[in-house]
Amino acid sequence: MEILKVGTGIGVTPDLRRRRALWQILLFAAGLLVLTVISAGSVYLVNKARDDNASVIHTIEVENQVHALLLEIRRAESSASGFLLTRVPEIWTDHQAAVAAIVPHLDRLAELTRDNPVQAENVNKLRPAIEARRDQFAREMNFIQQGDFASATVLVREAATGNTTGAIRDAADAMLREEQRLFALRSANANNSQTLAASLTGVGSGLVVVLALLSIWLVRRSAAIRDEAEARLRDANLNLEATVDERTADLREANNEIQRFAYIVSHDLRSPLVNIMGFTSELEELGSDIFRRIGSLTHVPADGPSLATNEPAGIALEGPDKQLSQDFSEALGFIKSSIGKMDRLISAILNLTREGRREFEPVRIDTGELIEAIVTTVAHQAAEAEAVIRVGELPDIVSDRLALEQIFSNLIDNAIKYLKTGVPGEIVLRGRTKLGYAIFEISDNGRGIDPKDHQRIFDLFRRAGLQDKPGQGIGLAHVRALVRRLGGTMSVSSELNVGSTFTITLPIKWNVSKRNAEQ
Template identity: 60%
Template sequence: MRAEGFSKRPVNARGRFRLSRSEYDEIVAPRARTSRPALSQLLLLTAGLVVLTLISVISIYLVNKARDDTRWVLRSMEVENEISLAQLQIQRAESSQRSFLLTQRPEFRAAFEDASGRIPLSFERLRVLTKENPYQQQRLQQMVPLTSQRIEQLRQSIDLALTNRLDQAVESARREAGQDATRQIRDLGNEMRTEANRLLAARTASADASQSRSALITSVGSGLVVLFAGLSIYLVRRSNRERDLANARLRDINLNLESTIEKRTSDLREANDEIQRFAYIVSHDLRSPLVNIMGFTSELEELRGDIFRRIAELSRPDSLPPPGVNDPASAAEPVLDGPDEQLSQDFTEALGFIKSSIAKMDRLIGAILSLTREGRREFHPVSIAMRDLIEGIVSTVAHQAAEADAQIRVEPLPDIVTDRIAIEQIFSNLIDNALKYLKPDVPGDIAISGRRKLGFAIFEITDNGRGIDPKDHQRIFDLFRRAGPQDRPGQGIGLAHVRALVRRLGGTISVSSKLGAGTTFTVTLPSTWMVTNRDEQS
């Protein structure tokens, strides 16, 4: 059949087409190839950000180190300057002392006092500048008392000259000039200057190295940034080329896509029509043997009376006269004894089973015919006031609700544009189910509510009935499948029919329920539905 050949096409469980491998390569693969350069650009951007961060951190470190090295270089230069200044002040004090002894002029004495007053200040600055250098501190500690001693000797000579003991002062100055203290002061100053020069050279070299490393890092970082920028430009251009090629392929594919979809839709619609015709023919042909079986069962039931009446006559004792033709007892149920009576009961029971099975089969065939006829019906969207429609359905089941001691509450509902007959069938089935499966001896409460969301209308039918086991939530929507105790009449086609209608209308239906806790059916439908290929395919 046509339907069998079409079923081999790539169609998923909802009747929608799956892409073949070639179609996937033509449509999806180019997009995947286009996304790979984008990933490369992202990785490159990440690498560039990491490199820039490292360069920034290293540059900050090297700049701080160069600043520290420069500060230490300046410190070494200050130490050398202070040592020179201290030695200069000592020499100035000695020169001023000799000049005063020779000339007795007061300006030389004032120069001596000025120089001797500046020496302690220089030593104090040296103590602060060399506090991190134990070698310099040791030399300074030796130099300070020797210098103080020498200055005191020079002052004593000046005091002798002031008291008219010039010869004694000159002799004292000549004798003190050759002492070791002066030479020691000079040697200690030279040692401190040598150490200061050594530190100055080392710190200058360290500062130069830090600046060189900083320049190198900056150069390397700039080169890497330029490299990353070049690679990014290359990847962007390649990505643009591949995207243009992919778009060109997609344009070529889209040119044939509509015709391909239309062809497949036509094939699917033809297959569905043939399946419906097949179901209709099969159901119709099943009725013929079923009618024959029903007729022969009726004849067999009539023959049953004659058969067991004959058995009763053959079992009657010879002493009893046969009943007359007009005897009322002859038309009544024959009186049987023992095994014959049991056989009559079994025969009657078998006929009852056959008749009930025939009736059930007749109802199922009728349901199949009803579904096929409904599947061929065309839908026509119209504007529907949902609250008025639901209240109309509720009024038709008011007697049934009163017998079940149930109330049905209809809350404000959103209006929609869809097929009226389909909507009536959907909600009639759901409300009928809610009434049918209420708890016994418990007042029923059924509520119908609705709301809008993102272009859809969502309706909920909630009851406080017996509920549905979660494992049966999907089963109840299958054809001829029922859940829970089968103590209510039905063929198991109501919810299957509801789901088929909801899907044809472009919506979905779901159930939320627990045993003993009531049930909520949720129906989601487009607020404005138009005839689509999906409906045509159905």
């Protein structure tokens, strides 16, 4: 009785309810405080990280500006030397443009570094050297304009080895070293700011999650929720036994139906199948003897002695007799292949009844080879229907071989069966892979299926369209059941008098353990 009181909420005192309400208020206030701190800290750190990143970009811009200034100076030097060697006017124009661009680049560099005393001092050292170098360029231009190319050449050589070029290089190197130092420092600051922002967000989010979990835990401990859960549990316990009995009866009835169906299969199908197998073997032996005798007859001269009964074997057939022998052997091969297929199907059904349900066994399957074997089995029916079966590239999968054979055999057989009369049939099988699944398509140019019957054809013992072909309406239902057990899906796209395309999607690597457990 004491347990019942606690379970129904009678033992929850007003004082306990007040404490729970107080804890909930405190948790809500703590969560609000955490969110406020996280928001303020995140805003500060994000702004700091943005400033640090701007400093890093500024450092890169200064380095680029130094390199751009040096590039213009080198361009002016090389163009001056090139003009003295080639006398090409375009090179002289390029020299003048380079000299004109030096001062703007230097002014831009001074503007970028005016907030840094060290770099401002380096710019002050760099400016006189650049002015001296520009003066040398001006004297070179004067000599060139006067036609004194020899003096200009001497001046170019002296400038290249003089102190001015070295002073420019030393000042530029000092600026680059300072910017590299600043780049390392500012990059570290930016990384630290981003790390702190991420850490603050992570810690704050964790605290929020903890507080939320605590709140949920307190709420779920309330008496009303407990009472509701216990009521549902009692109802479930009351109905559990009846539900189990009902499901057990359904399963028992289904199992009895399977047993009766297996009895029919084993007695009404296997017995004539055994007879067919026996007579086929006898026919094969008789065929060998018949064609041996035909071969002997073709080698007897018109006026020769009559054929002896002990004529030696091994006489080769020729012409129509040879073709007839090959057709006979091929026909027997089709019969034996079909008998083997039917025997496997009957054996699978019998195993299903003995074991309750056959457990699929995943093996690696060469799908192309499997379908080629099926196509060979139905080659005679395809030839009679004037149909061509084309098999494209098919992906290999890990699945149950017998189930796949039943699936594709049924679909190919249906495609041949329901071709349009008087129209050459074309059946195409192709496949592809996508996101861990193999997608197979079986298309034909047959009668097609009315869109309103697309779902009907998958129902057991139900058929659609003109019923002029033998069938019981279990093929497609069985195929879809097999596809589902293999963890896949099946659909159809079709229109009347246009043709049909059945699409089967199966996992490339099927795991049997989980699926069989679910079945």
